[in-house]
Amino acid sequence: MRGKTRAFFRAASIGALATLSCLLVSGYPGRGQDARMSGSFQLSSGIIIDRDSNVAYVMAREGGIIAIELRQGKILWHSKDGDKPLGIAGERLISQAEPPNAGNELRIVALDKRTAKVIYTNAVLLPNNVKASVGRTRSGIFNAEMMMIENDKATVNWKYVEQPLRGRPGGRETLPGERGRTPSVPYSVDDSIKSGNVRLELTSGKLEAQDTAPFVRRPQVVLEPSTPDLTTSQFVSADGRNVMNSERIADDSAIENYLWTIFERSRRERLGQIKMMVSFTPFFVNDSTLIYEADAFSQAVQDQIAEEPQQLRARDLRTGDLVWRFPIRDVKRLAPPP
Numbered sequence: 001m002r003g004k005t006r007a008f009f010r011a012a013s014i015g016a017l018a019t020l021s022c023l024l025v026s027g028y029p030g031r032g033q034d035a036r037m038s039g040s041f042q043l044s045s046g047i048i049i050d051r052d053s054n055v056a057y058v059m060a061r062e063g064g065i066i067a068i069e070l071r072q073g074k075i076l077w078h079s080k081d082g083d084k085p086l087g088i089a090g091e092r093l094i095s096q097a098e099p100p101n102a103g104n105e106l107r108i109v110a111l112d113k114r115t116a117k118v119i120y121t122n123a124v125l126l127p128n129n130v131k132a133s134v135g136r137t138r139s140g141i142f143n144a145e146m147m148m149i150e151n152d153k154a155t156v157n158w159k160y161v162e163q164p165l166r167g168r169p170g171g172r173e174t175l176p177g178e179r180g181r182t183p184s185v186p187y188s189v190d191d192s193i194k195s196g197n198v199r200l201e202l203t204s205g206k207l208e209a210q211d212t213a214p215f216v217r218r219p220q221v222v223l224e225p226s227t228p229d230l231t232t233s234q235f236v237s238a239d240g241r242n243v244m245n246s247e248r249i250a251d252d253s254a255i256e257n258y259l260w261t262i263f264e265r266s267r268r269e270r271l272g273q274i275k276m277m278v279s280f281t282p283f284f285v286n287d288s289t290l291i292y293e294a295d296a297f298s299q300a301v302q303d304q305i306a307e308e309p310q311q312l313r314a315r316d317l318r319t320g321d322l323v324w325r326f327p328i329r330d331v332k333r334l335a336p337p338p
Contacts, residue, residue, distance in 0.1 A: 039051040039088075040052070040087065040088035041238055041239045042087070042145070042238065043238045043283075043284060043293060043312075044282040045143055046058065046085060047282075047312065047328070048085040048093070049238070049239070049284065050113065051239070053113065053114070054069065054070045054071065054286070055068065055069060055070060055076065056070055056312060057085035057088075057113075058085070058312055058326070058328045058329075059083060059084055059085070059134070059329035059331065060078060061309065061328060061329050061330075063329075064080040064081075064083060065078070065079050065083065065084070065093070066078045066079075066326075067113070070291065071286075071287075071289075072323075073314060073323070073324025079111055079116040081095075081111060081118050081121075082095030082096065082097050082109040082111055083095065083096060084096040084097075084134045084331075086108075086145065086146040086156065087145075087146035087148070087154070089110075089154065089202045091114065092112065092113060092119055092202065093110070093111045093113040094108065094110055094154070095108070095109045095110070095111060096109075096134055096144050097121070097134075098133065098134050099123075099132050099133065102131050102133045102137055103131070104125055104129075104130045104132055105123045105125055106124050106126055106132045106158065106198060106207075107121070107122075107132075108121070108122050108123065108124075108205065108207060109121045110202075110205060120204070122206065122207050123207070124198055125209070127194060127196075129162075129194070130142065130158075130194055132144075132158070132160075135329070136332060138164065139162060139164055140160060140162040140163045140164070142159070142160045143158065143159050143160075144156055144157065145157050145158075146200070152202050152203050153200065153201055153202065154199075154200045155197050155199060155210075156197060156198045156199075156200055157195070157196075157197045158195065158197065159193065159194070160193070160194045160195070161193050162193070162194070196209070196210060198210065233245070233246045233247075233280070236265070237283055237284045237285060238282050238283065239284045241264070241265055241284070241285065242262055242263060242271070242283075242284065242285045243262075244260050244262050244263075244283065245261040245262075246259075246276075246279040246280055247259045247261070248279065249275075256276055257277070258275065258277070258278060259275055260276050260290075261273050262274070262285060262317060271285065271288070271317050272288070272290075272317030272320075273317075273320075274290060274315055274320050275320065277297070278295075281293050281295070285317065288317050288318055289314050289315065289317065289323055290315050290316075291312065291313070291314045292313055293310075293313075294311045294312070294313045294325075295310060295330075296308060296309050309327040310327065311326060311327050312325070
């Protein structure tokens, strides 16, 4: 058993580091008002949660956008008209679509959030040296996020980090709340960064590129030391309603070596505990269910290597049992979706 456990490949840990690298590009959607638009919020880049409809909008592994019902994980619809959810504006899901030939065209598609019917499609050109792709390319990473500014207008902030793929010696991950580890990344950190924003009229779909400007990040992960009787790393949920205490309980020979304790933030009420493979990943609580993004990983099972893709997972906070899981597109990796 120990041999099998040690055969576990901590790809999940590497994926968690990649998530943190992506968060440095996108910013974490903490408790700021911009992160929660009309009852919605961003769990992580490309995962939008709509509290009003109790639906998650995610990037499908095979391309397009899928709407998932949060209680049972059922698919409500699958659209190939958009590729990355950006935010909710009333009854509309604003999304980004892949540009032709991975060019510099930022394409915006508005879908009816209940039926996936296309409401409008529009595009705007970004600087020539920017690749406005939904996922990673061989030349770098592009990220776009939507922030509401007025009733009928929004700003789509974009950032392009030029990161040509280059080999680099490996190392161990660094996660929030941990120190003394050497990060491992699959590319050079000598980055060229470009950023700007585009004004979007939500009713008409009109786009207007603004002058190049610093990328406006969503609020970062917030440590919450005021929760009683907790002294280890604490993090606020993506919607700002809960606090998670993360404690390392085992060494790397164990698969689930962290214990998460979840509290309701306003009442400081403990909701439950769950063992996890990483100290932190974007999360929120829906009723008594913990919903979080799980990075891809590999595991030895009966002398075979079983691979798990990037997923959105739901687990019961009272029992720790898996309620549902759904594979999603991993935009942090170069490989295209199958």
